[in-house]
Amino acid sequence: MNNIWKFLQYGYLIIALILLVEAIIEWKDDQNKAIFMLGLSIFISLIFFFKRNFRKKIEKRNKL
Numbered sequence: 709m710n711n712i713w714k715f716l717q718y719g720y721l722i723i724a725l726i727l728l729v730e731a732i733i734e735w736k737d738d739q740n741k742a743i744f745m746l747g748l749s750i751f752i753s754l755i756f757f758f759k760r761n762f763r764k765k766i767e768k769r770n771k772l
Contacts (some may be wrong), residue, residue: 713763720756739767 731745 717756717759718762720752720759724752724756727752 727745727749731742731749734742734745
């Protein structure tokens with residue numbers, strides 16, 4: 709089960725990257741939408757790093 713979570717966490721980065729590209733594309737047409745997508749991309753990236761750190765902490769604790 710942990711192996712599945714290791715791969716699924718990279719889905720957060722893929723979604724963040726897609727939102728980042730969409731924000732860049734939308735910047736000329738609708739800056740409010742682009743800023744929202746950019747903020748969401750940053751938020752999802754932070755979730756990725758938080759979950760990765762938490763998972764590693766749990767794995768380290770379970771090895772003891």
